[in-house]
Every structure is written in structure tokens, then in C-alpha cells.
Amino acid sequence: MTEQTQKVETEMxxxxxxxxxxxxxxxxxxxxxxxxxxxDFFKKIGFPYSQIESMGILLPLTDMKCKFIKxxxxxDTIVIETQISTLKHVxxxxxxxxxxxxxxxxxxxxxxxxxxxxRQLNPIGIEExxxxxxxxxxxxxxx
Amino acid sequence: MTEQTQKVETEMxxxxxxxxxxxxxxxxxxxxxxxxxxxDFFKKIGFPYSQIESMGILLPLTDMKCKFIKxxxxxDTIVIETQISTLKHVxxxxxxxxxxxxxxxxxxxxxxxxxxxxRQLNPIGIEExxxxxxxxxxxxxxx
Amino acid sequence: MTEQTQKVETEMxxxxxxxxxxxxxxxxxxxxxxxxxxxDFFKKIGFPYSQIESMGILLPLTDMKCKFIKxxxxxDTIVIETQISTLKHVxxxxxxxxxxxxxxxxxxxxxxxxxxxxRQLNPIGIEExxxxxxxxxxxxxxx
Amino acid sequence: MTEQTQKVETEMxxxxxxxxxxxxxxxxxxxxxxxxxxxDFFKKIGFPYSQIESMGILLPLTDMKCKFIKxxxxxDTIVIETQISTLKHVxxxxxxxxxxxxxxxxxxxxxxxxxxxxRQLNPIGIEExxxxxxxxxxxxxxx
Numbered sequence: 069m070t071e072q073t074q075k076v077e078t079e080m081x082x083x084x085x086x087x088x089x090x091x092x093x094x095x096x097x098x099x100x101x102x103x104x105x106x107x108d109f110f111k112k113i114g115f116p117y118s119q120i121e122s123m124g125i126l127l128p129l130t131d132m133k134c135k136f137i138k139x140x141x142x143x144d145t146i147v148i149e150t151q152i153s154t155l156k157h158v159x160x161x162x163x164x165x166x167x168x169x170x171x172x173x174x175x176x177x178x179x180x181x182x183x184x185x186x187r188q189l190n191p192i193g194i195e196e197x198x199x200x201x202x203x204x205x206x207x208x209x210x211x
Numbered sequence: 212m213t214e215q216t217q218k219v220e221t222e223m224x225x226x227x228x229x230x231x232x233x234x235x236x237x238x239x240x241x242x243x244x245x246x247x248x249x250x251d252f253f254k255k256i257g258f259p260y261s262q263i264e265s266m267g268i269l270l271p272l273t274d275m276k277c278k279f280i281k282x283x284x285x286x287d288t289i290v291i292e293t294q295i296s297t298l299k300h301v302x303x304x305x306x307x308x309x310x311x312x313x314x315x316x317x318x319x320x321x322x323x324x325x326x327x328x329x330r331q332l333n334p335i336g337i338e339e340x341x342x343x344x345x346x347x348x349x350x351x352x353x354x
Numbered sequence: 355m356t357e358q359t360q361k362v363e364t365e366m367x368x369x370x371x372x373x374x375x376x377x378x379x380x381x382x383x384x385x386x387x388x389x390x391x392x393x394d395f396f397k398k399i400g401f402p403y404s405q406i407e408s409m410g411i412l413l414p415l416t417d418m419k420c421k422f423i424k425x426x427x428x429x430d431t432i433v434i435e436t437q438i439s440t441l442k443h444v445x446x447x448x449x450x451x452x453x454x455x456x457x458x459x460x461x462x463x464x465x466x467x468x469x470x471x472x473r474q475l476n477p478i479g480i481e482e483x484x485x486x487x488x489x490x491x492x493x494x495x496x497x
Numbered sequence: 498m499t500e501q502t503q504k505v506e507t508e509m510x511x512x513x514x515x516x517x518x519x520x521x522x523x524x525x526x527x528x529x530x531x532x533x534x535x536x537d538f539f540k541k542i543g544f545p546y547s548q549i550e551s552m553g554i555l556l557p558l559t560d561m562k563c564k565f566i567k568x569x570x571x572x573d574t575i576v577i578e579t580q581i582s583t584l585k586h587v588x589x590x591x592x593x594x595x596x597x598x599x600x601x602x603x604x605x606x607x608x609x610x611x612x613x614x615x616r617q618l619n620p621i622g623i624e625e626x627x628x629x630x631x632x633x634x635x636x637x638x639x640x
Contacts, residue, residue: 084393084403085239085386087232089285089550092618094228095558096532099525100371107370107429117370118429121518129524133562139618142232143393143404189521189568227536227546228529232407235475238415239385243514246382250513250572260513261572264375272381276419282475286536286547332378332425371525373518375571380514428518 074208078108078148079169082140092139099132102164102180105150109162113204125198127160127182128189134178138168145169155205158191159183217351221251221291222312225283235282242275245307245323248293252305256347268341270303270325271332277321281311288312298348301334302326360494364394364434365455368426378425385418388450388466391436395448399490411484413446413468414475420464424454431455441491444477445469503637507537507577508598511569521568528561531593531609534579538591542633554627556589556611557618563607567597574598584634587620588612 080101088094110117120127140146147167154161159182166176184194195202223244231237253260260270283289290310297304302325309319327337338345366387374380396403406413426432433453440447445468452462470480481488509530517523539546549556569575576596583590588611595605613623624631 081390081393083386084231084389085237088227089230089232089234090555090557090618091232092557095561096228096525096528099528100369103370103525104367107367111429116429118427121428126519128519128521128568129565131562131564132524133560135560136558139557141404142407143397143402189519224533224536226529227532233412233414233475235414238418239382239389242382242385243512246513247510250510254572259572261570264571269376271376271378271425272422274419274421275381276417278417279415282414284547285550286540286545332376370517371523374513375516375518375520377518382514 074113075149075151076105076109076112078105078150080104080146080148082142082144082146084142087142092141093144095134095136098134098136098166098176098178099180101146101148101166102132102134102150102162102178105148105164106162106180108148109150113208115201115204120198120201123198124187125192125194126185126187126189128185130159130181130183132178132180134176136176138173138175140166140168140175146175152205152208153179154181157193157195160194160205217256218292218294219248219252219255221248221293223247223289223291225285225287225289227285230285235284236287238277238279241277241279241309241319241321242323244289244291244309245275245277245293245305245321248291248307249305249323251291252293256351258344258347263341263344266341267330268335268337269328269330269332271328273302273324273326275321275323277319279319281316281318283309283311283318289318295348295351296322297324300336300338303337303348360398361435361437362391362395362398364391364436366390366432366434368428368430368432370428373428378427379430381420381422384420384422384452384462384464385466387432387434387452388418388420388436388448388464391434391450392448392466394434395436399494401487401490406484406487409484410473411478411480412471412473412475414471416445416467416469418464418466420462422462424459424461426452426454426461432461438491438494439465440467443479443481446480446491503542504578504580505534505538505541507534507579509533509575509577511571511573511575513571516571521570522573524563524565527563527565527595527605527607528609530575530577530595531561531563531579531591531607534577534593535591535609537577538579542637544630544633549627549630552627553616554621554623555614555616555618557614559588559610559612561607561609563605565605567602567604569595569597569604575604581634581637582608583610586622586624589623589634
């Protein structure tokens with residue numbers, strides 16, 4: 069067990085529906101792709117996000133940002149690299165690097181920050197509420 | 212008060228994000244546009260759908276179809292004409308005609324069929340559960 | 355080589371962004387999922403759709419329909435089974451069956467019909483314009 | 498005519514398809530809403546963006562950010578306030594404030610930065626290429 073949080077890699081193919089009339093993936097898809105990476109991150113540390121939510125623990129965004137470097141095109145295979153950027157009592161942040169798999173080039177990077185809440189969107193402290201999850205996030209994998 | 216259900220007209224502008232690399236609105240947006248028409252229909256007969264749902268009454272789809280006649284393009288003003296096609300004890304169906312406002316031409320038409328359910332998606336009879344809504348649907352407006 | 359067109363199976367995971375406040379995947383995603391199956395179908399018969407389009411051959415929809423049997427939920431693994439339903443001079447149709455992989459149950463089925471066109475959306479005969487693709491579609495795989 | 502760029506206000510209603518299983522509008526919709534504001538901004542300064550694009554001048558994003566303050570819910574009426582934040586030779590930036598109309602409260606704010614390009618996504622100088630548009634952007638309205 070190490071203090072270093074892991075990077076989780078997730079592969080996906082750009083959908084036709086994700087393109088726009090510029091002929092590239094519309095920028096509003098990148099937050100969705102980040103979320104795919106985040107979903108995979110939680111799954112791989114042993115706490116699928118669907119299970120976390122079914123316990124009444126939600127993780128809405130407080131802010132996000134994204135830098136677009138190269139366009140993504142229909143049928144491109146994309147690799148999303150997801151890691152934790154910040155971890156606090158009631159908050160967690162993720163950093164994402166998005167690569168074109170065939171080219172091997174970074175095409176976008178971004179961050180999302182989140183607060184843990186109950187179903188009524190009131191803040192909760194994840195360390196007390198769900199210590200096993202907190203530890204898994206801290207170490208990047210299930211303890 | 213008449214037995215004839217009303218047609219509700221709803222206007223919207225095609226979003227850039229709705230286009231695809233063919234240069235037209237992607238076909239998956241039409242069910243979303245139908246839903247905009249349906250939302251407006253419920254609002255105009257006096258029962259906003261958000262209020263219906265907050266009472267624990269949901270209206271998931273059982274099937275849908277859509278015929279695409281002419282493409283819709285970015286910044287086109289679209290008019291959705293919504294009306295009830297079938298109304299039964301536990302079910303309701305809607306028909307939609309979508310027009311290009313500037314051209315005045317029909318560009319698509321479609322139907323969605325729905326079953327009334329509770330929050331656990333179990334069927335409910337709307338006539339007993341919410342008679343005022345049933346009457347409003349029957350007559351196309353609040354009684 | 356057989357006359358029987360093949361069924362292509364494509365696996366995907368339901369995205370959080372695809373859910374709605376009913377707690378299930380929104381119905382407008384099913385046409386997108388059908389398209390994922392269609393993309394995979396073209397790829398597996400040896401003619402990736404991105405390459406077809408880069409040759410100036412488009413395949414817009416003329417109509418679609420979908421029957422919803424069971425809801426799909428966030429993180430469900432879905433299997434889309436895609437096959438050709440009709441193949442004509444200027445048209446092609448696809449049938450889709452969508453399964454919940456874990457349950458093994460059919461959750462939705464649908465069809466899309468398409469016309470082959472040039473970049474200006476004028477109909478073209480695929481048999482003359484691109485005979486190798488026509489043959490591959492006819493036999494369900496590259497000849 | 499003043500040097501002060503104008504704020505353009507655009508009203509829209511949150512769509513059901515935009516909600517997620519948290520019961521709020523999914524965060525990936527905010528970049529789409531910003532784009533609605535931007536479309537309206539260009540229209541109101543006399544240069545509809547669909548016309549700019551039909552001249553072969555595109556405006557892809559280089560980066561975006563968004564801060565989420567309060568959730569938006571289905572059927573909420575939203576007001577997007579759009580203004581230019583930076584204007585340079587080959588670049589333009591926009592700032593957006595998103596309000597809940599009924600509450601009168603700011604629910605989100607964000608920025609998008611863009612580079613002017615030709616159809617092949619190569620940078621172009623808008624001041625030389627399309628001086629009337631540059632002037633309109635500079636002054637926030639058609640000269």
C-alpha cells in the first residue's frame with residue numbers, strides 16, 4: 069500500500085452523436101468523458117459510484133475546467149487518464165488527461181472539483197460518513 | 212369545454228451542440244424536442260409535469276417513433292406541435308409534428324407512448340390516482 | 355461466404371450523464387446506442403463508417419423506432435446486437451436488440467432506416483457508387 | 498456607439514433530458530447553455546454565428562471553465578447573461594452568468610476562450626479577414 073494515488077486509464081471511442089458541424093467532438097462531451105474516467109476510477113478502487121450513490125452519498129460538482137489542445141474526431145479511440153488532485157474532509161478533486169490513442173498525443177486536460185453531500189445536497193464529511201471509501205481515495209485503491 | 216384535445220405549439224432554436232458532422236441536427240435530438248413539446252403541453256393544460264412528478268407520478272416511455280422528412284440546421288427556428296393521440300386508464304400517447312418556422316414546412320413527425328407509474332416504476336391508474344389531471348388530458352385543458 | 359447477414363455485438367456501460375431524474379437512462383440515448391452498434395457493424399464488415407463518410411457518402415436516417423421493455427441504469431453493462439433488416443439500392447435498414455448483460459434480458463429493441471446520400475444530402479445508389487461496400491452489407495462481412 | 502461591450506440576456510427552460518439521477522441539470526449542459534448565450538450574442542450584434550460559419554470562419558474553444566453555485570432543476574427558467582471578456586487579433590473570450598429567473602439568484606458562472614480558424618482549423622486573424630465582425634465584437638454591436 070502506497071500513499072501515491074493511482075492513475076486509472078479508461079478507453080472509449082468517439083461517438084457520431086458527439087460530433088458537431090465543425091466535424092469534431094463537441095466540447096460539451098469532455099465533461100462527460102471526464103465522468104466516464106471518474107466512474108472507472110471509483111470502480112477500480114473498489115467502490116463503484118453507483119453503489120456509493122445508492123447509499124445516499126452524492127458527489128455534485130462545484131467547478132470544472134478544461135483545456136482543448138487537439139480536436140477529437142468520430143471513431144477516434146480516446147484514453148482518459150484519471151487521478152485525484154485534491155482530497156479533503158468534505159471535498160475531492162480529479163485531474164484528467166485525454167489522449168488520442170493512435171497518435172499517442174495529449175488532446176485535452178481538465179479538472180473537476182466536488183463536494184460530498186446527502187440526497188438533499190447538504191454537505192457531509194466523507195471521512196466520518198464512509199471511512200472505508202475515504203481511505204480508498206487517500207491511497208488510490210481499496211485498503 | 213370541448214372533447215377535442217388541443218394542439219400546443221412550442222418554439223425553439225436549434226442548438227450548435229445539437230448538430231453533427233453531417234451539418235444537420237442529430238436525430239437523437241428529436242425525442243428531446245418531442246419532450247419539450249410534451250412539457251409545454253402539460254404546462255398549458257394547467258398541470259406542469261415537474262409538479263406531477265413531485266407528487267410521485269412518473270410517465271416513462273414504452274415506445275417511440277420518428278419520421279425524418281427534412282433536415283434541421285443550426286439556428287433554425289423550429290415549431291413543435293403536440294397533441295394527445297391516445298388516452299387510456301394507465302397509458303397516454305402523444306403525436307408531434309415538427310415544422311421549420313421560416314419555411315413553413317413539416318420536417319419531422321413522431322409519436323411517444325407512455326405508462327403512468329409510481330416512483331418504483333409500477334403502473335398506476337391515473338383516472339383514480341389523479342382524476343383532475345385525467346380530465347384535463349381528456350379535454351386538452353384544465354377543467 | 356454466406357447470404358446470412360451477421361449480428362454484431364457491442365458492449366458499453368451506461369453513463370451517469372445518460373441518466374435522468376427518473377433514475378434511469380433517458381430514452382433519447384437509445385438512438386445514440388443504436389448508432390454505436392451501427393458504427394461497430396460497419397467496422398466489423400471492414401468498412402469503418404468514418405472512412406465511408408470521408409469518401410463523401412453519408413447515411414442520414416429516414417425514420418426510427420424504439421420499444422422500451424426494461425429500464426437501463428447507471429453503470430449497467432449493455433450489449434447492443436445489430437443486424438441489417440433491409441438492404442435496397444438506395445436504402446439500408448438496421449434492427450437492434452439491447453440487452454442487460456448481467457441479467458441477460460432484452461431491455462429494448464428498435465430499428466433505423468437510412469438513405470445513402472452525397473454531401474449535399476442527394477440520394478445515391480450505393481451499389482454503383484461503392485459496390486464493395488454494397489457486397490459487404492449484402493453478405494454481412496467484407497468479401 | 499460606446500466602447501462598452503453589451504451584455505446579452507437569453508432565456509431558456511431546463512429540459513427533462515438535461516436532468517440526471519441526482520435530480521438536477523447535469524453539469525455537462527452548462528457549456529451548451531453558454532453556447533446558447535453566445536449564439537444569441539452574435540445574433541444580437543448583427544452577425545448570426547450560422548452566417549459566420551457559412552463564410553468558412555469557425556470559432557473552436559481553446560479552454561472553458563465553470564463554477565456551479567446552485568443547482569438548476571427541470572422546468573426552471575434560466576437567464577444566461579453573455580459578454581465578451583477578451584478580444585484579441587486571433588482570439589475572443591466570453592464570460593457567462595447564469596441566473597434562476599424566478600429566484601433572481603446567480604446559479605453558475607463561466608468562461609470560454611476561442612480562436613478564430615478556417616475550415617481546416619488553422620488560425621486566422623479576424624480583424625483582417627472580417628473587419629466588420631471585429632468592429633461589432635469590439636463595440637458589442639453592429640457599427
